[in-house]
Amino acid sequence: MRRSLMRQVVTVFGGSGFIGRQVVKRLAAQGWIVRAAVRDPVDAGFLKPMGEPGQVIPIAANITKPDQVRAALAGADAVVNLVGILFEKGKASFDAIHRQGAANVAQAAREAGVKRLAHMSALGADKNSPSAYARSKAQGEEAVLSAFPGAAIFRPSVVFGPDDDFFNRFAKLARISPVLPVFTGDGFKPVHTENGYGIDWFGSGGPTFQPVYVADVAEALVKGVTDPATKGKVFELGGPRRYTLKEILELILKVTELTSCLVPLPFGVAKIQAAFFGLLPKPPLTSDQVKLLQVDNVVRGGKPGLVELGIVPQAAESVLPTYLHRYSL
Incomplete structure (x- = not known):
């Protein structure tokens, strides 16, 4: 070949x-x-x-x-x-x-x-x-x-790998900040428990993602120019597991052994923060990204994905320790 x-x-x-x-x-x-x-x-x-x-x-x-x-x-x-x-x-x-x-x-x-x-x-x-x-x-x-x-169209979820701009960004923040924000649209709700009334601060845990490994995405794209079966198709690329934002941050803290505290923030606060961050040359959060965060970033089904391409997706838990350990203190 x-x-x-x-x-x-x-x-x-x-x-x-x-x-x-x-x-x-x-x-x-x-x-x-x-x-x-x-x-x-x-x-x-x-x-x-x-x-x-x-x-x-x-x-x-x-x-x-x-x-x-x-x-x-x-x-x-x-x-x-x-x-x-x-x-x-x-x-x-x-x-x-x-x-x-x-x-x-x-x-x-x-x-x-x-x-x-x-x-x-x-x-x-x-x-x-x-x-x-x-x-x-x-x-x-x-x-x-x-x-x-x-043309073959490829739609990945959040892509992770040694040079990603998602897990690395939160790991950097965890190293310098005592708190990490969990943006939530259904938190801060009163709930009734067996011990009385309380507050469900995080709700469902924020937006849901299906992180996909960069090597798997690259392999899919290569098949887009080498495998005739991909012609004219749209592929949705997601990893083997879905995570809420809260679960992603907990995973980052576990891998890096850092001790930042997770703090729930309503999307209203995120919008205010984004308005200010948007003025920076390279904003960490924009108003448009807040709109994106309010919709789960997961494979919906009905379209082919990594499995149909013959690619076994790799889980974040098996890859993140290979590069996030550099943030450990």
């Missing part, structure tokens, strides 16, 4: 990112010539050793610029689009990146005669969502399938 694929070219937009570097490594191992289309090719030089000399090639490309996208796809056999943002800044809006940028890639791929396209979306993509992020992801899916009907 390596010999048959050696002359095939795949362009990976966002190839130097958290998920992108995992995809690049796997495609190179299968013998593809990999163009890592990134904003700064110099900074992406670390990708080159993932393949043989000249096999992994960082190139400059901005998906909001159609001419650069076309140049990156010239002569390519396949394309993977992983570019996404978690908050808007300047011209980098959700619409520009998730909808128009995705459309640019799909249209250029069709015009270039590219055979396969794997597109990264997100669980919760919904045109009717109150979140601009989720709406833009759904609009991006529509734009991709309209221009390239055979």
Whole structure:
């Protein structure tokens, strides 16, 4: 298989990112010539050793610029689009990146005669969502399938791994803060127990997530350009277990052996905090993210996932200790 694929070219937009570097490594191992289309090719030089000399090639490309996208796809056999943002800044809006940028890639791929396209979306993509992020992801899916009907769409839940921006963020916070917030929409309720009346502070424990390991997501994306059975399908990617936000924070504290106290906060407080955090250059929480948090981020069913792709999902409990231990005191 390596010999048959050696002359095939795949362009990976966002190839130097958290998920992108995992995809690049796997495609190179299968013998593809990999163009890592990134904003700064110099900074992406670390990708080159993932393949043989000249096999992994960082190139400059901005998906909001159609001419650069076309140049990156010239002569390519396949394309993977992983570019996404978690908050808007300047011209980098959700619409520009998730909808128009995705459309640019799909249209250029069709015009270039590219055979396969794997597109990264997100669980919760919904045109009717109150979140601009989720709406833009759904609009991006529509734009991709309209221009390239055979594209494979992948919707992961929260992705975890050594360089993630979710578990690492809470672990860093736990190391410096005596408290960790659990945003809840049904807490602070009076309850009757066998010992009398009390307060259910956390309610159901906050939003629910289904964290999925980065290596499993990368493997799924690779199948999106190598397995003909994925053409034109939408895959929902989640790990083997669902966790409330409270359970996730408890797991982080257990792995790191830190002693922060969990404090319930109503979403009203989260909205106020987000209004202030949104003024920072890299906000830890935005108003749009608060809207996202009010909807569970889990696989809904009815669409294929990791199991249908032949991938056995790895649990967070087995992976988190391999990299969160660095936060232990």
